[in-house]
Amino acid sequence: MKESSTGTKNAQKDKRKSARFKEILQIFVSYNVLGNLSKQEHPEKVREALEMLGPTFIKIGQMLSVRTDILTPAFIEELKKLQDNVKTDDFASVKAVIEAETGLALTDIFTTFEEQPFASASMGQTHKATLPDGRLVAVKVQHPGIKEEIMLDLSLFEKVLPLIKYIPEASVVDPKEIFREVKSSLADELDSLKEAANGKEFYEKNNGWQIVRSPIIYEEYSTSKVLVMEFMSGESIKQFVKGEKNKESKELEEHQKMKKFFGDTLVKNFVKQVFDDGFFHADPHPGNILVQLLAPSDESLKEKVQTKKHHQEKRVGATDIVFDYAKEQELPPYRLVFLDFGMMGRLDADMIHKLTAIMDSLYGNNVKAIGQAILRLCKQSGPVDEEAFFEQLTPLLEDNYGVSIGEINLQTLFFQIIAICHKNNLQVPQEVTMLVKAVATFEGMIRELDPSISLVEIATPFAKKYFTEKIDWSFELKRAGLDLLYSAKAAPKIPSRTLDVLDDFAKGKTKINFELKKQNELLDRVEGMINRLVIGLILAALIIGSSMLVEFNQRVTSNFVSILGIIGYGIALFAILFLAIDILRKRKKK
Known part of the structure; x- marks a missing residue:
């Protein structure tokens, strides 16, 4: 009887899985999700499809909505419209999850626990509670079954991906690569212990830096599905910005002053996270940053x-x-x-050094140095034409140098730079991709706080500070000394070498080597032209020969030979039509 019950459950599970797979496949085909995503067309159809498929795909869309490195600005704006439509779990379900995870009764862990959550999202909901020693905490609890639901949807989504090979010209972005990154990010977000470790490290590095604060993480009470942290009151920074509408002139002036101070502080802190810590918040949107007004009795006011x-x-x-x-x-x-430390970025010393070189070049407005720094930063996925790369990069950087946040769209700029890199077979490292995503997310908030802030001007002192602290001056001096010594030894030989070159010119011994760019492509085109010319000659000969056969007048063989001539005409006509269609198709593609 027990085996029969288990078999029935498995059959029901397989039936639900099959029905869900058909639903995903049907919507993907109806809205051409993979095709539109690959070619970056019709973003509104992709958004509608993700909304129809529910929480997992809405979350995927939200994660993609900040990927300025792979999606066009039109796609980014459309995916930002995706909103969580999550029903809160009842208290009994929340209590069951906490007790199953901790192995303790809820009343043994918390003296008070508010049944209604004060925040809810696609992954979980957050309740206010009190620890036995009186400390107020926020308890973030995963929705029951959300992990299993997301993993099921991801496994089914992975089965749909092979359809990509049937999409013509799907080369703008690679959905398979996007899926791998999204799957990894979702797995990290579903592990509360990982978020707890990130939150603890962020607290150690940033709490108390000027007016920046971070909640204490209580790892001893946290599990893979439950995260317990210090309760932090306040309003989102977005609400703080909107609050200036109803203020009088004097209050409005103070409010504007605080907005500028917040913008300056946040930018400096973020740059410090990148260049000093090598550990940064990768999702700094307004909902993850609170503005906390201190009470007059608060001791931290004296700081x-x-x-x-x-x-x-x-x-x-x-x-x-x-x-x-x-x-x-x-x-x-x-x-x-x-708040929210599910998505964090890390940079090692070598990567920080490369980013430092880019910042230093940006500040000096040295386009050649910026390009060289980007080349050192990226991985080559094929042959790189450096001259073409610089030709494409130079006008873009010159147009945007020294421009404040209020006058520049960082999302568009980053997309254009990364598009140039991809076009020239340069692959941006994943950690830099995450940094680009974080900066693009950051941009909208800073724009509202203080559009006059220049990220380059603020970031450069940090970059220079890192450079001067980390550089091995003894090694650099030795290397500079050796270079100077080699140059001094070579200098006396310059006049004699110059005379040798002039002598070779006079005697006609000089050879000039020149490199033809894209010679393979040029040779392919020449070969194609020759092939078409040969085919044209063959067709002309076929038509002439067929005409002669049709005119053949011998009684015995006239019918047979005429038929051969007509067949020749047919073959020639078919070949001409094929060539004409091929030429038109290629011209349309260009």
Whole structure:
């Protein structure tokens, strides 16, 4: 009886799986999801299809909505319209998940636990609770069965991907590569212990940096489906920006001042995360940053931040007095709180060094140096024509140099740079892709806070600071000394070498080697032209020969020979039609 029950459950599961697969396949075909995604066409159809397929695919769309490195701005804007439509779980379900994960009764872990969540998303919902020692905490609990549902949908989605080989010209983006990255990201988000470890590291590196705060993570209470962290009150930074509408002139002026301060702080902190820590928040959208107004009795109001040092010299009589001092400034009664550490990026020392070179070149407006730095950063996936790469990159960088955030669309700029890289067989590393995504997400919020901020100007001092701290000066000096020594030894030989070259010119011994760009492509075209010419000659001969056969007048063989001539006409006509269609198709493609 037990075996029969198990068999029935398995049959029902297989039936649901089969029905879900048919549903995914039918919607993908109806809306041509893979074709539109591959060729980056009709983004509204892709969005509609993802909405119809439910939470897993909505989450995939939301993750893609910040991938400015692979999707066009039109696709990005359309996918941003995707919204979670998630029903909250009842308290009994939440209680069951927590107790199953921890092996303890809910009342043994928390003295109070609010049954209604104060936040809910596609992965889980968050409740306010109190620990036995009185600490207020936020408890993030995964929706029951969400992990299994997402894994099932992903496995079925993977079965649909082979259809990509039937899509003509699907070369703009590779859905298989996108799927692998999304699957990895979703797996990380479904593991609360990974988010807990990320949150703890972020707290250690950033909590207390000027007005930046981060919740304490309580790893001892967290599991793979339950995350317990310090409860942080506040409103989203987006709501804070909107709050200026109903303010009087004096309050409005203070509000504008705070917006600029927040923008400056967030940009500096983000640049510090990248260049100092090598560990950055990869999803810094407005919903993940709270503005917290401190109570007058809060002790942290007394905190001060040290501003930059000042150097001053003063002459008193015959004595010069030199002194350095640093100003201290009181922090405002606000704190910026980072939340949600499911998506974080990491950069090793070598990658930071390469990014530093790019920032230094950007600040110096040296297009050649920027291009060389990008070439060192990327991996080559094929032959690279550096001259063509620089020709495409130079006008783009010159048009955008020194432009503030308010005057530039970073999403479009990053997409154009990465498109140039892809066009020239340059593959951007995954960690840089994540950084580009984070910066593009960051852009919209900073634009609303202070459009006049220049990321390059703020990032460059951090890049230079990293460069001066990390560089091995003894090694660099030795290398520079050796280069100078080799140059000094070679200098006396320059006049004699010049005379040798001039002598070779005079005697006619000089050879000039020149490289023909894209010679394979040119030879292929020449070969195609010759082949068509040969085919044309053969067709002309066939038509002439067929005409002669049709005119053959011998009584015995006239019918047979005439038929051969007509067949020759047919073959010639078929070949001419085929060539005409092929020429028109290629011309239309161009």
